[in-house]
Amino acid sequence: MSHAQTGDDAALVQAIRDGDEEAFAALVDELTGPLTRLALAHVPSRAIADEVVADTWEAVIRGIDRFEGRSSLRTWIFQILLNKARTRGVREKRTLPFAYFRRRAEEGADEPAVEPERFHKRGEEAGGWARPPIDWGDPAEVLATNEARDVMLKAIAELPPRQREVITLRDVLGYSAEEARNALGVSETNQRVLLHRARSKVRAALERHFEAEKATV
């Protein structure tokens, strides 16, 4: 799990400016994986993600002299990556260009975590489970299988881009809420709403998978 270490920023930035290969290599080792995963939230293939990451590093190298330390170095790098990945995603037609409507739709409160049909509509039990969650067995065990991993990866791939960004940063890569908020430029509330939608959908995908598995036994 990688976390921003803002305390080391000044020394690291200076080392990169001075052409210190070792310092830069350590940063590349740390961030290339996370950056590639985040790029894949917007572009359709690993090959294009690799190009976006390469462009990002080049922009970092060229721009490091202008880096003012107003955000952490890692946040700044993530922002460069996201700008490039979003632009490229539009070109590859994976991301809708209508940012405003997309954002509204993705953060909309009209998207329930669980299908409304799962709850009683009226009567004394209104709002209570009509069809409660099924037993998954030992979660640590059933979620560690390759099948369950594929279900999760597919569910993430099918999320709207902003939700995909947040769940990738927060849950897959282990960044804090504050780091994700800074990198993505969203408010605390929006970050949480996007994360909520994303997590709810991944859980629902797993549930459908386990239900289908049970039905075939």
Place this chain on the structure above:
Amino acid sequence: MSARDISCREFVELVTEHLEGALSEERRAELHAHMDECGGCSRYLEQMRATIAALAALPPDNGFLESREAAMDAFRRLRASGPSGG
């Protein structure tokens, strides 16, 4: 305080705020009171926790050798002008 204060349908929408520590003390108490009486919601929260843990445990992507090399080539080309830079 009874579990009726929160419906199951409301419970599932509060899960992330709960896990993020963003709920008020009062709301949190209501959530716990609800779970004491509701197996479905206890299970839901447990599955959400398990899902989050499983996402963190996804194996890291591999094969970044080429990306690393490209980054280092760019660095040498654009930045390092000598053994100690400049």
